[in-house]
Amino acid sequence: MELKNYNILIVDDEIEYQRVLKFILEDLGYKVDTCSDGIEAIKFINKNIINLVLTDLKMPEMDGIELIKKIKKINEGIDIMVMTAFGSIETAVDAMKYGATDYYTKSEDMDELVTKVHRLSKLHRLENNNKVLIENQSESSFFLESKNKVFSEILEMCRRVADTDINILILGESGVGKEVIAKYIHNLSPRKMEPFVAVNCQVFPEGVIESELFGHEKGSFTGASEMRIGKFEQSNLGSLFLDEIGDLPISTQGKLLRAIESKKIERIGSNKEIDLDVRFISATNKDLFQLIEKNDFREDLFYRINTLVLNIPPIRDRKEDLPDLIDFFIDKVKKEQKKIDIRVNSEVKDELINYNYPGNIRELKNIIERMIALSKNGLVTKDELLIFNKCNKYEKNTTFKEAKAKFEQEYIIEKLRENLGNVAKTATVLEMSERQVWNKIKDYGINLDLIR
Numbered sequence: 001m002e003l004k005n006y007n008i009l010i011v012d013d014e015i016e017y018q019r020v021l022k023f024i025l026e027d028l029g030y031k032v033d034t035c036s037d038g039i040e041a042i043k044f045i046n047k048n049i050i051n052l053v054l055t056d057l058k059m060p061e062m063d064g065i066e067l068i069k070k071i072k073k074i075n076e077g078i079d080i081m082v083m084t085a086f087g088s089i090e091t092a093v094d095a096m097k098y099g100a101t102d103y104y105t106k107s108e109d110m111d112e113l114v115t116k117v118h119r120l121s122k123l124h125r126l127e128n129n130n131k132v133l134i135e136n137q138s139e140s141s142f143f144l145e146s147k148n149k150v151f152s153e154i155l156e157m158c159r160r161v162a163d164t165d166i167n168i169l170i171l172g173e174s175g176v177g178k179e180v181i182a183k184y185i186h187n188l189s190p191r192k193m194e195p196f197v198a199v200n201c202q203v204f205p206e207g208v209i210e211s212e213l214f215g216h217e218k219g220s221f222t223g224a225s226e227m228r229i230g231k232f233e234q235s236n237l238g239s240l241f242l243d244e245i246g247d248l249p250i251s252t253q254g255k256l257l258r259a260i261e262s263k264k265i266e267r268i269g270s271n272k273e274i275d276l277d278v279r280f281i282s283a284t285n286k287d288l289f290q291l292i293e294k295n296d297f298r299e300d301l302f303y304r305i306n307t308l309v310l311n312i313p314p315i316r317d318r319k320e321d322l323p324d325l326i327d328f329f330i331d332k333v334k335k336e337q338k339k340i341d342i343r344v345n346s347e348v349k350d351e352l353i354n355y356n357y358p359g360n361i362r363e364l365k366n367i368i369e370r371m372i373a374l375s376k377n378g379l380v381t382k383d384e385l386l387i388f389n390k391c392n393k394y395e396k397n398t399t400f401k402e403a404k405a406k407f408e409q410e411y412i413i414e415k416l417r418e419n420l421g422n423v424a425k426t427a428t429v430l431e432m433s434e435r436q437v438w439n440k441i442k443d444y445g446i447n448l449d450l451i452r
Contacts, residue, residue: 005194005237006121007048010034011041011055011067012083017106021054024110025117038062042070045078047229049195051124052079052117054104057091065095072099079120083113125193143180143361147320150313154181157310162188167260167305169245170283172312175360178283179243181312186239191279194238199231202244203433210252211268214259220269232265232276239279245305246286250296257301280305315364316356325361326352329368337372344371344380351382358404359411362431409444412437421448 008030012018018034025032033048035041039061041053053071057064064082071078079101084091095103101120104113146152161168162185170178179198186196204212211221215230231240242248248256259265260280264273282305291297315322326349334340348371357363371384412430419425427437441448 006030006051006124008032008052008054008117009041009044009048009050011036011038011053011059011064013037013056013059021113024114028114030117030121038064038067038070041067042074043226045071045074047227049234050075050078052081052120054081054083054113054117057082057084057095065091065098068095068098068100079124081113081116081120143177143325144184145324146318147324148313148318151318151321154310154312155184157308158185159188161185161308163190165279166307168281168308168310169306170281170310170312172283172285173314173360174285175362176312176314177361178312179241181310182239182241182281182283185281186241186279189239189279191238195235196239196241197231197235198241198243200243200431201246201248202436203431205433205435206249206251209249210255213252214255214265215267217267217269220267224269227267230265230267232259232278233274235278236276237278239281242280242282244284244286245282246284246288246291246297250298253298253301257298257304260304314357315360319353322353323349325364326368329365330372333365333369333372337369339372339375341378342372342375342380343378345382347382348380348385351385358407408440409446412440412444413446416441416446416448423448 008025010018010021010025010032011034012021013036015036018036022032022034033044035044037059038055041055042062044050045053053067055064055067059067062070068080068082071080076099080095080099082095082100082103083106084103085106093103102116104116144155146155158181168182168185170181172178182198183196186192199212201209211224211228211230213230213232215228215233216224218224218227242256259276263276263278265276266273288297288302292299292302315325330344334342352364352367359366367385371380374384412426415426415429416423419429423434423437423441427434430437440446
């Protein structure tokens with residue numbers, strides 16, 4: 001991790017000390033911002049990514065101890081070093097009880113402070129390395145190794161292009177793991193230590209998605225009470241993943257195209273250009289050619305985002321991978337639900353392997369979570385498969401399209417019942433927008449009064 005990617009905030013009401021410290025740390029290569037009191041610091045931390053806070057203990061309005069408590073409520077991962085005057089070491093030690101990582105006495109040589117900052121930045125880098133390693137190991141064990149020829153070729157292609165910055169478009173049905181593939185590419189790339197930021201374009205209304213992507217200035221529109229950093233800025237030096245890009249409003253597509261081509265953005269309400277260095281990956285389960293014909297998707301944007309296209313096969317076309325995926329999720333869910341001793345009937349595994357999974361890997365995981373939760377007497381039997389059994393009944397006498405629609409209808413009804421007919425909560429569980437759920441309710445003629 002380069003020092004410029006380790007963000008430091010200095011909080012001190014002594015302006016001259018602020019300036020000296022900022023100059024020294026910036027000269028070493030760190031990115032440094034300053035605030036003069038705790039209230040200002042909390043506002044800044046809520047809007048920006050901060051790795052280390054250097055704060056004085058005695059300040060007006062809000063002292064250092066109170067600031068530490070508030071910072072830890074916002075983000076436990078932020079390191080805090082308190083700076084104290086000579087003779088106040090006891091207070092500095094007390095600060096560490098509330099979450100401060102270290103302390104520095106202002107009468108000491110400034111080299112001592114620099115040494116401590118270097119040590120914290122190094123620890124931060126090592127922790128990030130471990131997180132990436134654990135994530136890679138976990139994903140590769142169940143998803144990123146395959147016995148399927150087509151999927152294996154896709155994974156090989158990911159490895160070959162990971163160290164480039166070409167734009168990638170991932171296609172595939174809902175639930176096939178498009179975001180996992182995007183993360184895989186990011187974690188193999190030189191940007192792996194930088195942010196991976198994912199945005200689902202489906203879940204944001206047309207009037208909100210532009211602010212979500214590009215950010216906005218305070219007062220730029222009604223309700224914009226504070227400045228906001230958008231996803232593009234958050235992903236700077238890393239990767240930005242736009243899922244369901246086919247749902248992006250046509251009014252936002254032009255601005256997205258300009259951002260990709262120029263590598264610059266402007267926040268809403270500002271004419272100041274911000275330079276960015278972002279790897280761009282997008283995904284959709286829609287036919288973009290059809291959307292282009294209907295003038296719902298810009299053709300120039302399509303050809304900008306699809307330098308490489310990865311078409312992820314549905315899980316029903318990867319039957320040879322199912323036994324490993326099933327075993328992985330069973331072990332994972334048993335640990336999560338603290339039901340390590342649960343046994344799964346062999347007939348259940350046979351049924352799981354033979355099922356076609358219209359909801360793909362996401363549905364497989366949901367089925368296993370449900371059956372483990374409903375297990376009795378330490379054993380999972382076919383009785384715990386529930387929706388799965390209903391879907392099998394429809395598939396025997398109908399086309400796959402009809403069976404999938406029937407499954408979707410009954411699955412949405414079940415989730416609505418679980419949430420007592422609350423559409424907003426159901427949308428969150430289903431990872432859909434409220435508008436989409438309302439459309440499904442209308443399409444399937446679901447009576448919410450009977451559910452509630």
